[in-house]
Each structure stands twice: as structure tokens, then as C-alpha cells.
Amino acid sequence: MYSTASGSSRRAKRGKLRLMCVDSICNLEQNHQENPPNKYEFADIKDSCRIEYNGESIEFSIKQLINIKYLGQGCFGSVILTQLEHRPDVIFACKRMTLEILGNNDYSSQCDLRAMRDVGNDRHPHIVNFYAALIDLINGELVICMEALETSMDKFYSTLHSRIQPSSNLLDLFIRRLAKHIVLALDYLKSKNLIHRDVKPQNMLVARPVIFKLCDFGICETYNDSISLVLHI
Template sequence: MWQFTETLGEGAYGEVVLAKNVNTNEFAAVKVIDINRLKGNDVVIRKEIDLHKLFRHENIIRFYGYKQQYSNYYLFLEYASGGELFDKIEPDVGMPEYLAQHYFKQVVAGMAYLHSLGVAHRDLKPENLLIANNNVLKICDFGLATLFRSQTTKEERKLTTYCGTAPYSSPEVII
């Protein structure tokens, strides 16, 4: 039995809430997705769930499972108590170089792992990089992620869909 305690964030399809297991006192971040907001495009959430099932890496947010109830999907994810990397970056200042290097190495490790599986995240930004215990960075939000390499044939395909968050896009994607 889970008790929702507070809202951690909101997105286009729903919100992320902090949940406490009343039996074990463990916490999880629960992504609550309103099926009505998907406008019949629930293949998107199924893809996110299927991708999450592939991941086993220290720098990727852990996926514990999901359930569908009434008009919502509930994705149970690891709770990263340190919040978003975005909030660690001081406007017009940044962050200490040693800390930036520490996080950057973890982003590279996580992305190398995703690419080894043939997965493109397609929305990498400080808001989708969470900090867990002991300053361990976790890549999250795989709502726009997709496979660029077949899991069976290993054949690669070119991705042509423009997606992501415009201010974080590289110029060659926008042009």
C-alpha cells in the first residue's frame, strides 16, 4: 500500500509524486500519467515502460514496475532525494568545476550505457538529471526515448523526428 505525500514535479501528461510504502517505509517517485492527456496515443507510455525494463545501470533511474488503474498509468521509479541537477546550477555562475566534472562523468557513463543498448534519450537536459544519495547522478524521463538499433538484428535506423526541448537542442538539429 502506497501513500502519496507530495508533488515532485509536473509535465505534459501528468505529474510525479513522492510515495511512501506504508508497510516498509520505503520511498518511490511515482509518475502518474493521465491517459486522457495522451489523446489516444498510449503507445508512447507503453514504449517508455518497455524501455525502462531494459535498463540496469547506476546512472539510470531504476524502474520498479507500473500499474494501470482507471484513467491513469502509475510508473514506480527510484526516488532521487537530491532533486534535479538544474537546481544545483547557480544562474550566471554555474557550479564548481570539480562538481561539474563529477556529474559529467556520470552523464557520459549513463549515456554510453543507453547507446550500447541502442537507445536514444532525445531529451537530455539538467531537469532530467536527478541527484540521488552520495551525489550519484541518475538520468530520467524516457518519454521521448526510442530505439535506434534493433535488439534482435542489431540493425540501426536513422532517427528523423524533431523532439526534445528547444533551448537544449543543438543548432544542427534545429536547422
């Protein structure tokens, strides 16, 4: 994937941000004797799952996910709008992250699975919902299935200005609403002892009717006293 001259520097930089999978949330193992190359096993993540979707219990496998269109790039992975096979009403935003083997006992997924499980299951009105995590054994990828929303803040704002010239009062109400929703999301993260560290328009999603949600927790950090002290200086 990184075959350019800058590939080694990219790998080195990315290695500093890797998230080690050492607990029950993200415990990656590989049996070199029994499994062929690129076959991965997580302690509690398989290639199929059962979820609650809009009040309905649905069971599906990774093979039933059909890619509709590419949505963008997040921390350590691409995001694709995905539909469940034979169920056009079941739609996800799926984040796909390539798993990397760094050594015999050193495995990394570089993912935001831990944070998504911590905050995405609570159905907070201003945090994107988490549905499931699956393993794509064929491509060696971790797939996180999340709530699919209409657009991101950067695309929404540019589209708005290209079509109409909003009044100052409308812009003021818009900015107030945006600020309120994102602050509520950040306050919720604080209650979970998490700091997002990557708040930007691309990570603010827009739902109807004009509800803003925070997404992409790939570089979240645990909130502690030392960080708190730095932030308040």
C-alpha cells in the same frame, strides 16, 4: 483537462508523440461489454505487484500508495513522491500518466514504460531504477514506480549557489563528475540502441554521495543507422 482555447492544438501536438501500446510490454485492451468506462486492462500489468526493494520482497497494491508531495512534471505525466502504507521506509517516485482512448481500436498511454523496463531493471549506477508498473483503475492512470532521489540537477545547482559561493576548483570537479556520469548513462543507452532525446538539468537526478542519474525516457527513440548518420554530419 484541456479546456482552454489552445486545447485542441495541445491535443494535436501531443498526438504526434503518442506511444502506441501494441505489444506484450504495453498491450492495452478494453472490453466495452464487461467493463464500465475508464476501466483498463494491460496484458501484464495489474493493480498490484511484487518487487524486490533493498533486498526485501514486497507485495503491494495501488491502494497502498500514499502521496507525500508533488515533485514535478515529466514527459506525459506528473511525478509524485509516494510512500507505501505502513512502510515509511519504502518510498518511490511515482509517475502518473492518464490513459487516453482515441478510438475503438486505437489506444495510447503516451508513456516511457517500454524504455524504463529496458534500462531501469539493470540497476545501472547512472540510470534511475525501475521497480514496477501498476494500473490505477479508478483514475484511469498508468503508474510507474521508480527510485526516489534527493533532487534534480536544476534545483541542486540553484540551491548550491544560493547558500555558498563555490570555488572554481570545486565547480570544475563538480562539472567533470556530472559530465562523466551522464556520458556513462548515455553510452549505456546506446548499448541498448536507445537515444534519450531530452537530456536537460530537470532529467538529471542527484543522489548521495553526489551521484548523477538520468531519468524520464518518455520520448526515447530507437537508435538506427539513419539517425546515426544524421548525428555524425
